[in-house]
Amino acid sequence: MITRRTLAVLFLGVALSAQAPQRIVSTAPSITELLYALGLGDRVVGVDRFSRYPPDALKKPRIGDYAAPNLEVIASLRPDLVMIPTNPVQLRQRLEALKLRVLELNQEGIPALYESIRIVGQATGATTQAARLTEQIRRDLEATRARSAKLPKTRILFVAGHTPQRLEGLIVAGGTSYLNEIIEIAGGENIFRDAKAAYPTVSLEEILARNPEVIIDMGEMADTAGVTETQKQSVQKLWTSMSSVAAVRSGRVHAVASDVFVIPGPRVTDAAVEFFKLLHPEVSR
Numbered sequence: 001m002i003t004r005r006t007l008a009v010l011f012l013g014v015a016l017s018a019q020a021p022q023r024i025v026s027t028a029p030s031i032t033e034l035l036y037a038l039g040l041g042d043r044v045v046g047v048d049r050f051s052r053y054p055p056d057a058l059k060k061p062r063i064g065d066y067a068a069p070n071l072e073v074i075a076s077l078r079p080d081l082v083m084i085p086t087n088p089v090q091l092r093q094r095l096e097a098l099k100l101r102v103l104e105l106n107q108e109g110i111p112a113l114y115e116s117i118r119i120v121g122q123a124t125g126a127t128t129q130a131a132r133l134t135e136q137i138r139r140d141l142e143a144t145r146a147r148s149a150k151l152p153k154t155r156i157l158f159v160a161g162h163t164p165q166r167l168e169g170l171i172v173a174g175g176t177s178y179l180n181e182i183i184e185i186a187g188g189e190n191i192f193r194d195a196k197a198a199y200p201t202v203s204l205e206e207i208l209a210r211n212p213e214v215i216i217d218m219g220e221m222a223d224t225a226g227v228t229e230t231q232k233q234s235v236q237k238l239w240t241s242m243s244s245v246a247a248v249r250s251g252r253v254h255a256v257a258s259d260v261f262v263i264p265g266p267r268v269t270d271a272a273v274e275f276f277k278l279l280h281p282e283v284s285r
Contacts, residue, residue, distance in 0.1 A: 003012055011017075020123075021043065021079075021123070022043055023043065023077065023078060024081045024082075025047070025063060025074055025081070026051065026064065027069055028066050028085045029048060029051045029259065031055075031084075031085065031105060032044065032047045032048070032051035032052075032057050033051075033172075034107075034266055035124075035267055036123050037265070038117075038120065038133060040126060041056055044062045045077045046060055048062070048063060050259075052205075053259060061073070061077060066084055066087055066089070069091065070167070074095070074098075074100070075100065079120060081102075083105060084104050086105065097238055103119070104115040105120070108110065108264060109178055113268060114134050114138075116132050117130045117133055117137075118130055118134070120133055121133075133266060140269035141185055141269055143280050144272040146161065147276065148185065148186055148187025148276060148280070153187060153189040154188050154214065155213045155214070155246075156190060156212055156213070156215075156218065157190075157207060157212035157215045157216070157247070158190070158218070160173060161199075161219045162217075164220050166238070167239070167242075170203070170206035171199050171200070171201050172192050172195075172200060173192065173199060174196070174198050175196065176197065177199060178264045179260070181195055182249070183275055184271050186272050187276060188214070191207075191211075193197065210244065211245055213252065214254070215245070215246055215247040215248070215253045216275075217239070217240060218256050227257035232256075232257065235255035236255045239253045256274075
């Protein structure tokens with residue numbers, strides 16, 4: 001028997017579904033990947049210039065990036081929701097001045113990522129998909145943690161930036177970075193985990209003193225599109241002068257160019273697996 005209460009719930013569900021945004025602009029690759037992971041790719045009408053995954057995202061109109069978005073292009077796409085990462089450039093205020101609805105998301109860290117999934121699911125009418133995605137990420141990360149827990153910790157340095165073809169202006173993953181959490185899950189010990197900044201600038205002398213066993217250098221390849229093996233090899237060669245560092249002596253300097261290391265989205269599980277392989281090659285073959 002259908003009661004008035006049941007009808008009220010049904011009508012409310014229809015109303016909420018009708019209000020779910022159908023034209024979404026994403027201003028960060030992590031948000032784009034999240035929308036696609038929730039099965040909402042068909043609602044995405046614009047993305048930032050760094051959104052490359054999944055491949056379908058490459059077909060979407062480009063709006064610049066969150067630090068320098070083209071507001072005219074965003075407005076021309078007639079979005080009913082613009083999703084942005086937490087940022088210091090007052091992008092929310094600028095978009096709202098154009099009478100656009102804005103959803104600001106913090107994805108810096110695993111707990112924040114889970115919360116962002118919940119918020120996006122709620123805002124788009126995809127709460128069931130959001131719950132499933134969160135549970136899948138939890139399971140996959142715990143699986144990697146369980147594997148690494150049986151192995152010795154490996155001291156690791158992750159280089160996020162430096163002067164092209166020179167080991168100067170070195171920017172590394174610090175203790176409050178998203179990467180620090182992933183490194184720990186994969187069985188690594190970030191040698192700059194005590195740094196309060198998410199991405200501090202450090203000297204070669206500091207690296208030498210902390211003596212990492214593995215170095216992962218993405219410093220010249222933050223824009224991963226079109227990076228060649230020759231470019232990677234040239235970055236690896238930069239470290240040969242640091243022969244007293246354990247990672248250099250053992251040939252465990254890796255130049256990488258993969259978005260999974262720097263995009264705090266659903267592929268965080270892939271990042272954990274890749275770190276595990278680099279940290280524990282003896283059990284990853």
